[in-house]
Amino acid sequence: MELNDIQGLLIRGHSDMPEAAYLMLSITQPEEARAWLRSQLDNINHSGVKPADKRLHLAFTFSGLEKLGAGQFLERGFSVEFVQGMSTDYKSRVLGDLEESAPENWQWGGPKNEAIDLVWMIFAPDKTTLASILAENAAVLPASGIKLITTLDTQGNPHNREHFGFRDGIAQPIIDGLPKKGTAENTVAAGEFIFGYENGYNQLPESPLVKSASDPNNLLPVDPKGSGLKDLGRNGSYMVFRQLVQDVPGFWETTASAVKNENPDATVEDCIFLASKMVGRWPNGHPITLSPTEEKPYSKEEDDFLYAEKDPHGFGCPLGSHIRRANPRDAMPDNKPKGSVKISNRHRILRRGRSFGPPFAESFDPRDLMKAEDDGQLRGLQFICFNTNIQRQFEFVQHQWSNNTKFAGLYSDPDPILGIKDSRDKHDTHDFTIQAEPVRRKIQGLRRHVEVIGGAYFFMPGLQALRFLAQFNPSTL
Numbered sequence: 001m002e003l004n005d006i007q008g009l010l011i012r013g014h015s016d017m018p019e020a021a022y023l024m025l026s027i028t029q030p031e032e033a034r035a036w037l038r039s040q041l042d043n044i045n046h047s048g049v050k051p052a053d054k055r056l057h058l059a060f061t062f063s064g065l066e067k068l069g070a071g072q073f074l075e076r077g078f079s080v081e082f083v084q085g086m087s088t089d090y091k092s093r094v095l096g097d098l099e100e101s102a103p104e105n106w107q108w109g110g111p112k113n114e115a116i117d118l119v120w121m122i123f124a125p126d127k128t129t130l131a132s133i134l135a136e137n138a139a140v141l142p143a144s145g146i147k148l149i150t151t152l153d154t155q156g157n158p159h160n161r162e163h164f165g166f167r168d169g170i171a172q173p174i175i176d177g178l179p180k181k182g183t184a185e186n187t188v189a190a191g192e193f194i195f196g197y198e199n200g201y202n203q204l205p206e207s208p209l210v211k212s213a214s215d216p217n218n219l220l221p222v223d224p225k226g227s228g229l230k231d232l233g234r235n236g237s238y239m240v241f242r243q244l245v246q247d248v249p250g251f252w253e254t255t256a257s258a259v260k261n262e263n264p265d266a267t268v269e270d271c272i273f274l275a276s277k278m279v280g281r282w283p284n285g286h287p288i289t290l291s292p293t294e295e296k297p298y299s300k301e302e303d304d305f306l307y308a309e310k311d312p313h314g315f316g317c318p319l320g321s322h323i324r325r326a327n328p329r330d331a332m333p334d335n336k337p338k339g340s341v342k343i344s345n346r347h348r349i350l351r352r353g354r355s356f357g358p359p360f361a362e363s364f365d366p367r368d369l370m371k372a373e374d375d376g377q378l379r380g381l382q383f384i385c386f387n388t389n390i391q392r393q394f395e396f397v398q399h400q401w402s403n404n405t406k407f408a409g410l411y412s413d414p415d416p417i418l419g420i421k422d423s424r425d426k427h428d429t430h431d432f433t434i435q436a437e438p439v440r441r442k443i444q445g446l447r448r449h450v451e452v453i454g455g456a457y458f459f460m461p462g463l464q465a466l467r468f469l470a471q472f473n474p475s476t477l
């Protein structure tokens with residue numbers, strides 16, 4: 001694989017860079033913006049190196065590419081999802097971005113906000129370095145034909161937990177072709193995440209192509225499918241970005257009252273048990289399918305667990321839990337394990353998100369989260385994922401699996417963590433079913449505690465493609 005051409009964030013999450021910020025930008029003067037881009041080309045991190053001082057990444061929305069001349073150089077190949085973006089009415093119904101989460105209410109990326117053209121992603125080893133890079137940008141960008149729309153911050157924590165108190169950033173597909181090896185079941189074709197390589201169907205993913213005449217310096221490779229056009233996509237990917245607000249006290253209050261409805265004597269540990277069943281892992285990350293009744297120490301070696309052999313009916317990890325829906329692994333309902341892995345792996349995403357906002361309790365321990373007073377602060381997840389087919393990967397997972405209340409033969413159960421229901425479901429509350437013998441437990445009265453306040457689909461180009469965008473000269477066409 002051409003690691004020196006692939007932006008580093010696609011290959012690694014930069015966990016050695018605990019500080020990060022994402023600058024949402026709009027292009028006001030394309031000529032100046034192209035000059036700025038040229039000045040930054042050598043600063044953008046590729047996956048062949050891991051510089052210790054900073055890592056910078058760049059990705060564009062379709063409107064950003066249009067401002068840089070896509071109308072002239074682009075022939076075809078960007079997907080409808082990318083071109084239309086995340087905030088159309090149809091997309092809101094597909095993703096469940098309704099009511100409070102509707103794009104009309106978003107703080108960025110919605111129809112009432114200024115258009116986002118590009119995101120400048122800054123990863124730094126410490127707060128001082130991050131602050132100085134942000135200050136440098138604040139000084140340079142306005143004079144470079146680029147306007148800062150908003151800066152999205154992140155806040156890491158030593159426990160690697162998301163705000164509801166569960167260890168996050170664990171399960172990831174292993175990209176076939178990279179030195180890092182994993183189990184056969186968890187190894188996924190590179191073309192599912194990076195353009196220019198074969199995908200899960202042994203085909204090259206549909207890649208954006210540009211007119212040969214727009215590339216007089218031969219920066220881009222020729223379309224391997226033989227069209228005679230140049231391949232802008234190679235070594236790039238689509239990046240899904242959604243800012244998700246988590247209502248931590250609401251989540252734990254609802255969980256506690258649902259448990260107490262069933263059993264008025266329920267304890268804090270009973271609440272944690274229920275929430276762990278909803279996630280599919282214990283708060284420390286230990287998979288609940290491997291240890292259904294008690295939280296055992298977390299070990300990375302156990303993350304490649306499967307469901308079909310030992311937990312086919314969801315008695316350990318419920319069928320409707322967050323992780324079992326988002327990746328059913330070898331237990332897709334109505335499929336044998338081998339076929340199931342094949343299907344699951346055609347809907348994988350590479351997650352690269354980070355939390356934002358202050359911790360609700362410093363320890364991130366659910367016991368402390370349940371006790372803490374509501375501080376009214378905004379906190380949540382800057383959800384980021386990569387895929388080469390937004391519809392078949394991210395949107396499929398969100399629409400067909402997470403938001404589907406009938407997933408795996410369930411009846412009124414959306415993803416219990418996201419709580420986003422199919423747009424046709426008009427009930428205020430929803431259920432969560434815990435499969436068990438002799439009878440299942442049906443938890444009722446659950447609510448949505450994750451709302452969307454911004455989002456966009458981006459294209460993260462490879463380094464040569466960035467060079468092409470920076471050097472494109474409309475007058476040569």
Ligand code: HEM
Nearest residue numbers: 162166167168169170171244279323326327381397398450
């Ligand atoms: C605020 C919102 C969210 C929270 C709190 C959350 C939390 C978690 C947690 C705690 C895990 C288990 C740890 C891990 O494997 O990393 C997980 C896994 C996962 N989540 Fe989420 N998540 C959120 C949003 C989403 C969204 C929007 C999607 C995609 C539509 C998603 C897809 C996944 C996937 C694919 C996995 C790994 C499943 C596996 O392979 O086992 N998550 N999430």
